[in-house]
Amino acid sequence: MKNAIHIPERLKEFLERQLQWDSCVEALCQSVNELLDRPPIFFREYTEHNMNHVTHVLQKANRLITKESYNEKSNEEDGDGLTPRNIAYLVAAIMIHDLGMFIDAEGFKCMLDGSWK
Numbered sequence: 001m002k003n004a005i006h007i008p009e010r011l012k013e014f015l016e017r018q019l020q021w022d023s024c025v026e027a028l029c030q031s032v033n034e035l036l037d038r039p040p041i042f043f044r045e046y047t048e049h050n051m052n053h054v055t056h057v058l059q060k061a062n063r064l065i066t067k068e069s070y071n072e073k074s075n076e077e078d079g080d081g082l083t084p085r086n087i088a089y090l091v092a093a094i095m096i097h098d099l100g101m102f103i104d105a106e107g108f109k110c111m112l113d114g115s116w117k
Contacts, residue, residue, distance in 0.1 A: 004033050006055045007091060008062040014070060014087045021088035032095045040102045049098040057094045 007015075007029070015022040036051045069082045103111070 005029050005036070005051045005058070005095065008059055010065075010070070011058065011062055011087055011091060014082070015084050015091070018084040021084040025088050025091050028092055028095055032099070035099065035102055038102075041104055042101070042108060046101065049101045053098070054095055057097075058091065061090060061094060 007025070012022075015025055032054070033051060036049070036054065040049065065082070109115075
């Protein structure tokens with residue numbers, strides 16, 4: 001694998017507060033890395049939707065989250081601010097948002113003839 005998705009340090013540290021969310025994100029990251037390591041068969045004319053793209057979107061999301069959103073009580077579901085679960089959902093959504101671009105020829109055929117139902 002040439003590259004890998006890089007989760008910004010602040011997000012990673014926050015995830016590590018609750019290991020079940022960190023391990024879920026790590027497992028997803030490995031699976032997504034394997035898929036994004038290959039160029040898509042279709043939609044090559046679009047912006048590259050590879051690991052670098054996902055890393056850039058993660059960096060932008062990280063910059064949008066204010067320092068005040070991260071606090072000591074953020075481990076608690078009823079506390080103010082973000083929780084590791086919230087960060088896991090955000091990171092997972094960013095990682096999978098373009099996976100539809102990686103449809104293979106068989107999947108594309110099923111989509112066209114309606115047999116995917």
